[in-house]
Amino acid sequence: MKAMTIHAYGDPDVFRLEDLPLPSPAPGEVLVRVRALSVNPVDTKWRRKGPFGAFPVVLGWDVSGTVEALGDGVSAFEIGDAVFGMVRFPSEGRAYAQYVAAPASHLHRVPTSLGFRDAAAMTLAALTAQQGLTAMRLQAGQTVLIHAAAGGVGHFAVQLAKLRGARVIGTASTRNHDFVRSLGADEVIDYRARPFEEQVERVDAVFDCVGGETQTRSFAVLEPGGTLVTIVGKPSQELAASRGVTAIGFLVHPSNEDLAFLAARVDAAELRPHVSEVLSLEKMADAHRAVESGRTVGKIVLDVE
Ligand SMILES: NC(=O)c1ccc[n+]([C@@H]2O[C@H](COP(=O)([O-])OP(=O)(O)OC[C@H]3O[C@@H](n4cnc5c(N)ncnc54)[C@H](OP(=O)(O)O)[C@@H]3O)[C@@H](O)[C@H]2O)c1
Secondary structure (H helix, E strand, O other): OEEEEEOOOOOHHHEEEEEOOOOOOOOOEEEEEEEEEEEOHHHHHHHHHOOOOOOOEOOOOEEEEEEEEEOOOOOOOOOOOEEEEEOOOOOOOOOOEOEEEEEHHHEEEOOOOOOHHHHHHOOHHHHHHHHHHHHHOOOOOOEEEEOOOOOHHHHHHHHHHHHOOOEEEEEOOHHHHHHHHHOOOOEEEOOOOOOHHHOOOOEEEEEEOOOHHHHHHHHHHEEEEEEEEEOOOOOOHHHHHHHOOEEEEOOOOOOHHHHHHHHHHHHOOOOOOOEEEEEEHHHHHHHHHHHHOOOOOOEEEEEOO
């Protein structure tokens, strides 16, 4: 099978398209014929510096495709099922390929109303949004500020926070304001024009998809008793204590229960992935360059023939 491999960590030009043996599913796994993939910032970070050891490394966690073979003990799927999921994260995913063997527990059936491209887009980023809002315990009627609302995670977080009945304020560049509003955001702030903390009243919660200074400055906009959830780095517990708020940093985990929730929301027309660009597997380096720009909207997807 064709796979996009790397033999050294580094810039996007480390990718090589080469032939690798077909993987075989271990007990509890299925073999997926990959139809589409999506790329995340974490793919680019790990392409740059690991942490995997033995080369060739095959990156890739976000996948959709069809079940080609079943490992022992798998009863959840049948051959031919269309499936999607975030496989093996945070271990080496090996999904940048025509076939991937993956735990059945990391996959779910593709929602009937979605194609393979959209399904591949609704994996790591959507799981992060769903799990992050759950960690936040966001309640109906609360106001949440979502940083990077136009991005991969942010565009799902806006929709899912609205589904929880929250009032949503998103940060984005002006060119993305209509897009963020179309997701249901009640207010959109241009964080480039003026510091966001000068543009919002106090909020009950912050969903931080940016980190660094944005994260630190976010403590100033939280009501006492509020909650900051960040997906970038570890938030300062000292700052949180001094402000009387809760700060949570977390890492997404595979969950077919959460995938089932997301799939049901899509079939109910309450949630939609946004794919801004579709490339082919051969164009992986271009996909990584685009994601590394930090300016992409929604998700970038690759077709796999
Ligand atoms: N911990 C976890 O489990 C986890 C899971 C997923 C992702 N992450 C991390 O979370 C971060 C976001 O991931 P992602 O997939 O959403 O990224 P992404 O899709 O690459 O985000 C791109 C978006 O970020 C916006 N942006 C950039 N700088 C901004 C700023 N200072 N303020 C507001 N918006 C800004 C851009 O919007 P504009 O062009 O409108 O400015 C762009 O639309 C990455 O660092 C990623 O590695 C962590």
